[in-house]
Amino acid sequence: MKILFVAAKKNMDDTERELYEMDLMNEVLGFERSLLDLGLLTILGGTPDKYEVSLQDEYLAPIDYDEPCDLVALSSKTSCSVRAYAVADEFRRRGKKVVLGGIHASLLPDEALEHVDHIVLGEAEATWPQFLEDFERGEAPRRYEAPEFPDMGTIPDPGYANIDPARFLFHQLQTTRGCPFKCRFCSVPDISGQAFRFKPVDRVVDEIRNMPRRGPLVERMKALYMVDDNFISRTKYTQELLETLIPLRKKGEIPDWSAETTLNVATDEKLLDLFQEAGCTTLIIGFESVSQETLKSMEKGVNFCLSYQEATERIHQRGISIVGNFIVGFDTDTLSVFKDTRDFVFENNILYPFFSILAPMPGTELHEEFKREGRLDHFDWSRYDTRHVIYDPKNMSREQLMDGYAWLYEQCYTSDAGLANLARFWRREERPASGLMERLYLRWKLSRSKLLTPNGRAFADRAFALRKETGKVDVAQLLYYLDSGHFAEFLHRYRSDHYAENSAIFEAGGSDVGDVQMQWEDKRVKRRAAAMAGS
Numbered sequence: 268m269k270i271l272f273v274a275a276k277k278n279m280d281d282t283e284r285e286l287y288e289m290d291l292m293n294e295v296l297g298f299e300r301s302l303l304d305l306g307l308l309t310i311l312g313g314t315p316d317k318y319e320v321s322l323q324d325e326y327l328a329p330i331d332y333d334e335p336c337d338l339v340a341l342s343s344k345t346s347c348s349v350r351a352y353a354v355a356d357e358f359r360r361r362g363k364k365v366v367l368g369g370i371h372a373s374l375l376p377d378e379a380l381e382h383v384d385h386i387v388l389g390e391a392e393a394t395w396p397q398f399l400e401d402f403e404r405g406e407a408p409r410r411y412e413a414p415e416f417p418d419m420g421t422i423p424d425p426g427y428a429n430i431d432p433a434r435f436l437f438h439q440l441q442t443t444r445g446c447p448f449k450c451r452f453c454s455v456p457d458i459s460g461q462a463f464r465f466k467p468v469d470r471v472v473d474e475i476r477n478m479p480r481r482g483p484l485v486e487r488m489k490a491l492y493m494v495d496d497n498f499i500s501r502t503k504y505t506q507e508l509l510e511t512l513i514p515l516r517k518k519g520e521i522p523d524w525s526a527e528t529t530l531n532v533a534t535d536e537k538l539l540d541l542f543q544e545a546g547c548t549t550l551i552i553g554f555e556s557v558s559q560e561t562l563k564s565m566e567k568g569v570n571f572c573l574s575y576q577e578a579t580e581r582i583h584q585r586g587i588s589i590v591g592n593f594i595v596g597f598d599t600d601t602l603s604v605f606k607d608t609r610d611f612v613f614e615n616n617i618l619y620p621f622f623s624i625l626a627p628m629p630g631t632e633l634h635e636e637f638k639r640e641g642r643l644d645h646f647d648w649s650r651y652d653t654r655h656v657i658y659d660p661k662n663m664s665r666e667q668l669m670d671g672y673a674w675l676y677e678q679c680y681t682s683d684a685g686l687a688n689l690a691r692f693w694r695r696e697e698r699p700a701s702g703l704m705e706r707l708y709l710r711w712k713l714s715r716s717k718l719l720t721p722n723g724r725a726f727a728d729r730a731f732a733l734r735k736e737t738g739k740v741d742v743a744q745l746l747y748y749l750d751s752g753h754f755a756e757f758l759h760r761y762r763s764d765h766y767a768e769n770s771a772i773f774e775a776g777g778s779d780v781g782d783v784q785m786q787w788e789d790k791r792v793k794r795r796a797a798a799m800a801g802s
């Protein structure tokens with residue numbers, strides 16, 4: 268029996284962009300994609316040897332619907348589910364059987380079953396082989412559900428044999444699953460439960476050693492991305508893991524790596540030292556909001572530890588940079604949220620801010636609440652991607668929410684103030700500066716880039732010129748800025764006609780401009796009333 272795994276694209280319109288795809292970074296470094304969905308890759312890796320497998324990645328080539336196979340396997344995150352359904356429909360039209368797994372199918376199984384023959388719910392490592400046995404015998408029920416979460420020690424290595432690793436920017440690894448918190452916008456506890464589970468440390472080491480390597484240059488550019496929701500979920504385990512990784516790092520077996528944690532990581536300075544020694548160069552921290560009121564209303568109680576400034580300072584002192592995740596559009600957010608967030612980023616010298624528009628994902632409490640209140644515009648899941656506005660925010664117009672989101676990217680990645688934030692980091696950072704060869708390489712690659720815009724080029728020139736003042740240029744960090752700046756420019760198409768006026772409001776912290784806001788609110792109300800009268 269042959270199983271065809273298909274990684275379906277999110278956007279079929281090639282002019283659309285997702286920041287996490289890092290198109291510019293990949294173009295410059297010679298990769299084709301950031302990463303392939305680890306869920307699909309893990310299920311592929313756990314497929315018993317007796318079955319033939321193949322993989323198509325729609326990001327790399329159009330889908331060949333006629334490839335002979337007995338079963339097509341697809342995965343589903345909410346924002347990709349619309350495309351996954353369309354791909355499934357097309358395969359089924361051609362007489363193929365389709366099975367779907369992943370978060371979205373697990374949260375909305377009935378919807379998914381309208382498009383596929385079978386669904387496998389939840390974490391599927393244990394159920395997948397059983398499903399295949401039953402399917403081969405023609406006895407598989409439509410819906411499979413694991414009675415319990417799989418033992419982390421039995422999670423197979425991702426199916427590396429079926430991909431060319433040189434095409435992907437990141438290695439990926441998951442060491443823990445589950446989360447005891449229950450933030451109202453998050454799907455994780457529903458999917459992976461509220462108990463923390465850990466991959467045995469020796470399995471983690473094996474997985475790192477089994478990662479495919481492709482020559483010293485490719486490996487040097489590649490980074491390892493720990494995809495855990497919270498890498499420090501139990502300190503004792505994290506400590507043991509880091510202590511085991513340190514000697515491997517010293518032997519050059521582990522590249523630079525990043526991991527997602529809460530800001531509580533900074534409370535334990537010894538642990539932070541271990542992070543540094545084990546080669547962690549970036550921590551991804553879910554600040555979510557700069558407003559204490561919002562954090563409380565979302566029941567996000569995990570970030571209260573030190574003052575933010577103390578905590579970020581401790582991380583920076585170890586030469587570790589921060590990806591700060593921020594969400595805008597909560598009901599408690601007013602027009603001041605944009606300036607407050609930007610100022611917070613600059614004041615704390617957060618190097619890589621990542622902004623999202625609140626998306627009440629299916630399965631979350633927030634989704635149910637918005638649905639009950641009739642506030643959701645639609646269930647077009649492709650726009651539940653945190654860069655579309657899909658509901659009426661409470662304290663601003665929807666145009667202002669979109670403009671504010673675009674403004675934050677513009678401010679942080681294309682403006683002089685954004686460049687100054689990068690320069691501040693270079694001045695303080697202890698990491699060695701990029702050498703002449705690296706700088707020349709980046710300049711040469713940028714000069715040939717098809718994606719870099721004139722604004723991007725000008726930003727790069729200004730950044731290179733900063734070397735005189737800061738004493739260094741870090742080419743990897745600059746490249747990330749150019750990529751995000753490219754994304755910021757892509758967002759221009761979503762800005763409202765009032766972007767300039769709105770920017771002035773944001774800059775003023777949302778105050779002193781109440782009249783302008785009211786005037787627009789008023790227009791919006793009139794427009795709506797007119798639309799309703801016409802319908």
Ligand code: B12
Pocket residue numbers: 277287302303304305306307309310340341342343344345346347366367368369370371387389390391392395441452453454455459494495496622623628629651652653
């Ligand atoms: C790493 C990560 C990313 C990475 C990589 C994503 C990727 N495409 O692989 C990046 C940074 C790119 C990313 C981006 C986004 N992410 Co994200 N991400 C995660 C994170 C932290 C881990 C995902 C992971 O690799 N898990 C490990 C694998 C092994 O687990 P898994 O994918 O669930 O797969 C298992 C099962 O689902 C199932 N399964 C999966 N596929 C299949 C297929 C078959 C055939 C079968 C049988 C079973 C099966 O079996 C697998 C093994 O148990 C999760 C949180 C989480 N715990 O899931 C959020 C999460 C998936 N992301 C989320 C969101 C919202 C986003 C973004 C919209 C955010 C943004 N602002 O851009 C984008 C959209 C991404 C997309 N459309 O692909 C939400 C998704 C909610 C939802 N309903 O879809 C999550 C759950 C986080 C949250 N707090 O709610 N993300």
Ligand code: SF4
Pocket residue numbers: 446447448449450453454455456496497553567569
């Ligand atoms: S946002 Fe983070 S802390 Fe909150 S429930 Fe999700 S995984 Fe847990």
